Amino acid sequence: MPNKLWKGQWDAAAIASVVLLAFAFAFGGASREHALRLALVELAALPVLVLATTRLIQTGSWRDHRLAIGLVAGIIGLLAFQLIPLPPAVWLALPGRDQLGLALQLAGVEPGWSPLSLTPEKTWQSTLALAPPLAMFTATLTLDQPQHARLVRLCIAAALAGVLLGTAQLVNGGTQLYLWATTGAGSVAGFFANRNHLASFVLTALPFPIIWGAAALRRSDPRTLPLWLGALFSALVVVALAAIRSRAGIVLFPPVVIASLLAAWIASGRGRPSRQLLIVIGVIAAALTAVAVLGLSPILARFDTQGAPETRFERWPFVAETAETYLPLGSGVGSFDAVYRSVEPLGELDGTFFNQAHNEYLELWLETGWVGAIILVVFFAWYARRCWSAWRGPPSRERDLQRGASIGIGVLLLHSISDYPLRTLALAVVFALCCALLELAQRPDRVQGRQNPV
DSSP states (O other): OOGGGGTTOOOHHHHHHHHHHHHHHHHOSOSSSOHHHHHHHHHHHHHHHHHHHHHHHHHTGGGGGHHHHHHHHHHHHHHHHHHSEEOHHHHHHSTTOHHHHHHHHHTTOOOOOEESSSSHHHHHHHHHHTHHHHHHHHHHHHSOHHHHHHHHHHHHHHHHHHHHHHHHHHHHOSSTTOSSTTSOTTOOOTTSSSHHHHHHHHHHHTHHHHHHHHHHHHTTOSOOHHHHHHHHHHHHHHHHHHHHOOHHHHHHHHHHHHHHHHHHHHHTTSSSOOHHHHHHHHHHHHHHHHHHHHHHHHHHHTTOTTSSOOHHHHHHHHHHHHHHHTTTTOSOTTOHHHHHHHHOOGGGOSSSOOOSOSOHHHHHHHHHHHHHHHHHHHHHHHHHHHHHHHHHSOOOHHHHHHHHHHHHHHHHHHHTTTSOGGGSHHHHHHHHHHHHHHHGGGSOHHHHHHHSOO
């Protein structure tokens, strides 16, 4: 059945995608504990995955996305490979298993068939957690531009709701308004368990209102409401980041705003910046000035190097050294906590525990070895190629979405250097949505222009 029959309609796949996104925001704001809530998001992904996969096969449009689908297949294949039982002789010969073999020998236990992953139950949980982002990615490829815009608007609405909830949490001062038991009192976290992830989310949503406001100038839209909404949302993000006080959010804000304004200039037609576009810049500058005057001290305190040391940075070299032990295949996805506890230096033992590397790239290196590194390199090549197509193309509604999505992906990739945002289901689903929007940049401009006139 031709794909055009589904254009612009609230069909089953579009409705299921909205439900999945809503479930991700409501129940997917944490990366651990609360397994029942996270399972609800995974269950909501199943109908989306079935509907979207069926549509891709029926329309034959999967052929247009071979590289992206190949990347997804590579990730799933890596997880499946880590779960395949291996004979004892093979398993004991893998790097890093000698101490485990010695422990079994001392306990008088004969080693049996075991998977490559040292924590197969965690690897299986990670495989199940792929369902929501995979469903969102697949479904978005089958939807049209108006449906894409609806999903993005839902993300923006969720960002606003998260900021409002975070404001209420700050005013309340207690723990009653927090949705997750692991959130510390006094944090502005919205519906996330971690304030850093709320900061990443609002930054991911930031480019779209700015770009859409500028696009109204390109279309000579007499209404200035989209432009003002973009300016007000930008000012709200500035104030929200000051309240959230996430160091990652504060550091990422300048490049995100610069990239968003550049995309807005392209969306407005690449001409001389108009007075209206300069107003948006002025509103952002005014918000920054107000924050600097009224709340700079608490923000600077977050960067105080005289306080407690940042242990994640101090432990990264040891994580990298540990990863060398398990090359070339890694210790298994989800095994970081168990592996690190087994080799943690005695001098670092205290009342806390280092459950994640707080650097997705280092953790990927430890858990997947060279195979994961190759997949990551291919992903970055895909990202660079699609960004090139999106940013050099002429302005259009689809190109506007694609440029905004490329910035959103960049936010989460950069944040992953010092945290683990993509292990949170809500952010993983948003990341998958942005990746699918950017994947559509491979379409020729003449096709995009015909489907979505400027």
